[in-house]
Amino acid sequence: MHAAAAAATAGIISPPTPRLLRANTRATFVSFPRRSPPTTSLLSASSALAPAPPSANPKYHNAKVDEGDEEVDGEELLQRFRREVARAGVMEEIRWRRRHEDARDKRKRKARSAGRRFRRR
Amino acid sequence: MTKAIPKIGSRRKVRIGLRRNARFSLRKSARRITKGVIHVQASFNNTIITVTDPQGRVVFWSSAGTCGFKSSRKASPYAGQRTAVDAIRTVGLQRAEVMVKGAGSGRDAALRAIAKSGVRLSCIRDVTPMPHNGCRPPKKRRL
Numbered sequence: 001m002h003a004a005a006a007a008a009t010a011g012i013i014s015p016p017t018p019r020l021l022r023a024n025t026r027a028t029f030v031s032f033p034r035r036s037p038p039t040t041s042l043l044s045a046s047s048a049l050a051p052a053p054p055s056a057n058p059k060y061h062n063a064k065v066d067e068g069d070e071e072v073d074g075e076e077l078l079q080r081f082r083r084e085v086a087r088a089g090v091m092e093e094i095r096w097r098r099r100h101e102d103a104r105d106k107r108k109r110k111a112r113s114a115g116r117r118f119r120r121r
Numbered sequence: 122m123t124k125a126i127p128k129i130g131s132r133r134k135v136r137i138g139l140r141r142n143a144r145f146s147l148r149k150s151a152r153r154i155t156k157g158v159i160h161v162q163a164s165f166n167n168t169i170i171t172v173t174d175p176q177g178r179v180v181f182w183s184s185a186g187t188c189g190f191k192s193s194r195k196a197s198p199y200a201g202q203r204t205a206v207d208a209i210r211t212v213g214l215q216r217a218e219v220m221v222k223g224a225g226s227g228r229d230a231a232l233r234a235i236a237k238s239g240v241r242l243s244c245i246r247d248v249t250p251m252p253h254n255g256c257r258p259p260k261k262r263r264l
Contacts, residue, residue, distance in 0.1 A: 061246040074236035081232075081245040090247055094224040097251070100258040 063088040151181040155215045159208070159240075161222065161231050168201040168227030170208040172217075183208040185227065201227020205234035216241040220248050 065081040096109055157180060160171040171182040185200035188207055194200055217240050221228060
């Protein structure tokens with residue numbers, strides 16, 4: 001369990017950020033870039049992995065929040081979902097994929113995101 | 122198998138009539154299911170809510186335009202909220218899974234309305250399509 005999570009985390013951290021988002025879109029585990037995984041999220045990940053999702057194509061999603069076994073309120077589930085979306089970076093990717101950007105815009109976006117990440121650190 | 126054919130035929134007959142009457146009749150004839158999937162499609166100009174059964178067959182759909190909003194008001198968060206409330210109240214769901222697509226302004230309002238409506242949510246997923254470096258996006262708009 002911990003070895004698999006550590007291996008997944010180590011595997012995810014070494015590729016660059018777009019690859020990380022690619023990995024996150026296909027896999028169902030929770031990924032924590034540049035941080036050690038918290039225990040509560042590990043518990044939520046284990047509880048999320050145990051029940052099989054009932055939909056037709058469970059693998060295709062950018063961010064996902066499962067109810068699991070406990071009785072979760074809709075508001076709390078929505079807050080968790082919003083946090084997962086923010087962590088996966090779905091909104092930022094939608095925003096920059098909307099219009100074509102040339103090399104200068106790409107450099108500018110990467111510099112800005114790097115500055116924001118450095119500021120958050 | 123034979124049961125499905127009259128339903129499709131009756132729905133087709135309903136659509137032949139006048140548009141306003143068809144909309145009214147279609148709303149009344151929406152199936153009431155207890156378990157389903159709520160698809161939220163929030164584009165930058167509209168918000169569409171589609172309620173399906175777990176197999177994916179459409180039970181009811183609603184959009185900001187069908188709730189009476191026009192042109193730029195379709196993209197407002199209030200339109201998204203009204204659309205979600207309209208769809209959920211008509212079908213009468215008890216347990217649902219939510220699939221969200223798009224990043225429009227009605228997205229958060231619709232999700233909040235769904236969360237507050239009393240429907241038990243088993244799963245919320247973001248299924249916005251992300252190309253793996255597909256075709257070239259449209260150029261930047263010069264304002």
